[in-house]
Each structure stands twice: as structure tokens, then as C-alpha cells.
Amino acid sequence: MNNADVIYRAHVVELRPTPNQVEFLEKCASHSRFVYNRTLSFFSGHPIWHKGVASFLLTKLRQDFSFLNETSCAMQQCAVADLDTAFQHFFRRVKSGAKNPGFPKFKKRFRAKKSFSYRDKRRFDFNERRLRIERLKTKIKTRQKPRFDGVAIECTIFERVGKWFASIVYKLDAPKFIPARQPSVGVDLGIKSFATLSTGEVFANIRPLQRQAKLLAKRQRQLAKKIAGSNRYVKLKKQIAELHYYVSMKRKVIINEITTYLVRNFNTIVIEDLAVRNMMKNRRLAKAIGDVGFGMFRTILTYKAEAAKRKLVVADRFFPSSKTCSNCGIIDDKLTLSHRQFNCNSCGISLDRDLNAAYNLNTLAQGSEESLNAHKSLSPCACVN
Numbered sequence: 001m002n003n004a005d006v007i008y009r010a011h012v013v014e015l016r017p018t019p020n021q022v023e024f025l026e027k028c029a030s031h032s033r034f035v036y037n038r039t040l041s042f043f044s045g046h047p048i049w050h051k052g053v054a055s056f057l058l059t060k061l062r063q064d065f066s067f068l069n070e071t072s073c074a075m076q077q078c079a080v081a082d083l084d085t086a087f088q089h090f091f092r093r094v095k096s097g098a099k100n101p102g103f104p105k106f107k108k109r110f111r112a113k114k115s116f117s118y119r120d121k122r123r124f125d126f127n128e129r130r131l132r133i134e135r136l137k138t139k140i141k142t143r144q145k146p147r148f149d150g151v152a153i154e155c156t157i158f159e160r161v162g163k164w165f166a167s168i169v170y171k172l173d174a175p176k177f178i179p180a181r182q183p184s185v186g187v188d189l190g191i192k193s194f195a196t197l198s199t200g201e202v203f204a205n206i207r208p209l210q211r212q213a214k215l216l217a218k219r220q221r222q223l224a225k226k227i228a229g230s231n232r233y234v235k236l237k238k239q240i241a242e243l244h245y246y247v248s249m250k251r252k253v254i255i256n257e258i259t260t261y262l263v264r265n266f267n268t269i270v271i272e273d274l275a276v277r278n279m280m281k282n283r284r285l286a287k288a289i290g291d292v293g294f295g296m297f298r299t300i301l302t303y304k305a306e307a308a309k310r311k312l313v314v315a316d317r318f319f320p321s322s323k324t325c326s327n328c329g330i331i332d333d334k335l336t337l338s339h340r341q342f343n344c345n346s347c348g349i350s351l352d353r354d355l356n357a358a359y360n361l362n363t364l365a366q367g368s369e370e371s372l373n374a375h376k377s378l379s380p381c382a383c384v385n
């Protein structure tokens with residue numbers, strides 16, 4: 001099969017393990033961390049990382065520490081593979097002359113995320129709300145059924161706020177292209193409303209973090225006064241994690257709703273390159289932007305557009321979408337963020353600032369329509385897929 005006909009999708013399901021199963025999951029996570037740290041400590045004293053040697057070392061570890069035989073060897077090999085990835089990233093950063101190349105770190109017992117993986121489809125099996133993993137005799141109940149009908153090739157199990165999840169990666173046939181009814185849309189992302197479409201539709205912003213921010217700040221302050229590792233510290237830390245989890249879930253629901261709507265209804269979608277990182281430097285904007293999750297929006301939209309064979313156009317970050325008059329094309333340099341209305345001095349048009357920007361973005365789609373299959377960047381925009 002041609003590579004272009006295959007896509008990879010992950011499905012995250014919540015597990016409902018029994019206490020005995022939780023014990024096993026904890027054990028797997030702990031062994032995975034043990035193998036990772038032991039291998040890392042071996043190579044910390046040696047100048048050269050060698051994956052082959054690391055694999056050999058695992059065999060040795062399993063002989064020396066017999067408890068490692070209680071969990072899957074394939075799972076432990078994944079821990080070695082993860083360390084290999086960490087080293088490859090480190091080498092890449094050294095090569096590119098990064099200031100802090102970041103040598104792989106040890107996974108600390110209380111701080112590291114509990115997780116482990118199986119990257120071989122024979123080691124696990126997921127169907128009908130049951131997950132089987134190697135070396136666990138009973139199947140784990142799951143809250144969800146498999147979302148995809150394809151070959152599951154990878155399974156990562158992790159814990160978050162006291163719950164266990166499995167992220168299962170599928171290899172799927174790329175879906176057939178079904179054209180949408182409307183050719184294109186410009187999407188202006190904002191702080192006041194999350195998204196304004198060139199069709200005039202507006203998706204409100206609920207800004208979940210803002211509502212929770214006060215509580216979160218209070219808890220953070222309380223945490224600072226507690227002794228690290230104490231019972232109260234652990235309890236508070238859990239509360240904070242739960243708060244973050246709640247916020248991120250709520251945000252994800254909204255983003256999924258908007259992105260699904262866009263992909264379902266439009267063939268070409270134009271968004272701005274907000275360069276989230278750069279904007280994060282501006283403190284006042286930073287909180288609101290981090291809050292609404294533009295980065296997450298773009299990531300989710302990108303994969304959904306790819307799956308549905310939609311064209312996603314990302315306008316250059318210097319494209320003056322807000323400052324250009326969508327009616328006559330004149331650029332108003334004096335426009336600042338505080339102007340909520342766009343008033344054109346040249347043609348006299350007056351409209352909502354975000355809607356004006358959305359119109360301008362949509363114009364870029366029309367410009368790129370002629371070379372729909374070119375897959376090349378057009379000035380002033382760059383195509384993502």
C-alpha cells in the first residue's frame with residue numbers, strides 16, 4: 001500500500017481497572033521507569049549512546065533484578081526506545097548548536113508521569129470495551145469502545161489525576177474525499193470571541209481558565225507553603241492537577257466542536273499563523289491566549305483537515321488581516337487591539353474588526369484555489385497540507 005493512503009490516528013480511552021489491575025499498572029510504570037533510569041545512568045558515565053548496547057543491557061538487568069520478569073519485556077524495551085529517542089533529540093540539539101541541548105534526565109519517582117508503552121500489536125488487544133495487555137491475565141474494562149476500525153499498532157498506558165488511560169494508535173486507510181458544500185472560509189481567532197468566520201458565524205469564548213484562575217492561584221500559593229512530599233502537599237498537588245485537567249477537557253470539547261464544524265462544511269479553511277510562542281511573550285495577551293488554546297486549535301484542525309482531505313491555508317504571520325479593509329484593500333496602520341470596529345477612511349465601510357479579518361483571510365483561499373493541487377506555498381500564505 002502506498003504511504004499516502006495510510007494515516008495514523010490515536011484514540012485515548014479511559015480505563016476502569018480493578019484494584020488488582022491498578023497494582024499491575026503501577027508495577028509496569030515503575031519497571032518502565034526503573035529500566036529507563038538504569039540505562040540512562042549506565043550511559044551517563046559513557047560518552048557514546050548505543051541502542052544495541054542498551055538492549056543488551058536490558059537482558060542483563062532482567063537477570064540481575066528478577067522482579068523485572070513480572071512485567072512484559074517488550075514493554076521494557078519500549079522504555080529503552082524512549083531513551084533512544086531522548087538521546088536522538090539531544091544529539092540533534094547539540095548539532096544545531098542549541099544553548100541548552102538538554103541531556104536526557106532521570107525520571108523521578110514522585111514527579112515523573114506514570115506511563116509505559118507497547119509498540120507491537122501482538123502485545124495488546126482492544127475491542128468491545130476490553131483491553132488486554134501482555135503479562136496481565138485479566139482484561140481491563142474501558143469506558144469507550146474502539147473509535148477506529150483498523151490495525152492498532154501502539155498502546156501507551158498512563159495515569160492522570162488518579163485515572164488511568166490508554167492511548168491507542170491505529171493505522172488506517174485514508175478516507176475518500178467527500179467535497180463540502182461551501183468552498184472556503186476565513187477564520188479569525190480572537191480573545192473576545194474564540195473564532196469569527198467569514199460567513200458571519202461567531203463561536204463564543206468561554207475562557208475556562210479565567211473562571212478557575214483565581215482558585216488555581218490560591219491553591220498554588222498554598223502549595224508553596226507546604227513541605228514537598230508531605231501528605232498535605234501531595235493532596236494539594238492532586239487538587240491542582242485535577243483543576244488543570246478539568247480546564248483542559250473543557251477547552252478540548254469546544255475546540256473539537258469548532259474544528260469538526262469547519263472540516264465538515266468547508267473545502268478550504270484559512271487561519272492566521274498566530275505564532276503563539278511570540279505572542280506569549282506579551283504578558284497581557286499571554287494569559288488570554290494560553291487560555292483559549294490556539295495551539296491546540298491548530299493541531300486538531302490540521303489533523304482533521306488532513307483526514308478529510310480539506311485544504312488548510314495558514315496566512316503568513318505578517319499578513320495584515322485585521323488592518324486591511326476587506327472592501328477596498330486599503331491598509332490602516334493605526335488600528336490597534338482596542339479598536340473593536342473597523343472603519344475605513346477610504347471607502348467608508350464600517351464593520352466588526354474580527355469579521356473584517358475573517359473576510360480578508362477568506363480572500364486568501366480564493367487566491368489559492370487555482371493551485372489546489374499544487375501543495376506549494378503561495379505568497380502570502382503557506383499551505384499546511
Ligand SMILES: [Zn+2]
Binds near residue numbers: 326327329345346
Ligand atoms: Zn475600505
